[in-house]
Amino acid sequence: MVDQLKHLLETAQRSHVRLQILPFSKGAHAAMDGAFTLLETGNRDRMLYTERPGSGQVTSDADEVAKCDQRMSALIGLALSPEESIDQLAARIGET
Template identity: 55%
Template sequence: MDLEAEARAIHDFQLQAVPGLFQTKDYARAVLGAGWPPKAEEENSRLLAVRLERQTLLQRKHPPLLWVVIDEGVLRRPVGSAEIMTEQLGRLLEIAAMPFIRLQVLPFAQGAHAAMDGAFKVLDMSNGETVAYAEVPGTGQVITDSDEVSQCALRFGALRSAALPPDESGEFIRQYKEKYENETQ
């Protein structure tokens, strides 16, 4: 959270879920509620509040540049109800239209890719440093070793080039949104 707040640019790859900065309240609640072992309701409520507070980053006068690649599984995996997914995918489309955000979808048709082993971020910090953040179940790890950070940056570049362009990604998301909308009728 602190790294995101200080970053000039964030490059984020997600395999399993919509990035926390883009999650609607109901989607985030469903994600947090799916954890195992289950957390107390008070802890889930606290984590939800923190996740939603992080999103104020998007309303800053000078937000960081965000380049996000999500795996198609993020769109296909129903989190909560069809209504929750419809709202969440609508939110993704709104966010993708923001001038400081680029959102791409990596379709299953691309097959194996450079990050089959997990989600990660590369953050260009305001002090000129670049760090990476790798997610593991229940937590994450900040990576500062320059060689490892460089490898993550190269990996993100490979993902970005394999993903659909932003405009085609928007249409791809729209198709899944319509699928979920049809399930609610």
């Protein structure tokens, strides 16, 4: 697992990557019912990919995309900052 954490630290240094950790200590949150990914195409069309046990689905329904965009904002607000996240990973693998 140390190698995986080191890889995350290296990846977090890239200019197009923003890594944030959402600690278990924050309790229940807006993504506990399943994973989702917000997607944006080159021409600014927005889509949503959701995963549930045994299936995945893509939708471009504006209401669904907006709901998950709000969920993502809430998650970002709960998560550690990118700097705090990097510090926590580094401490976890003993690189502080």
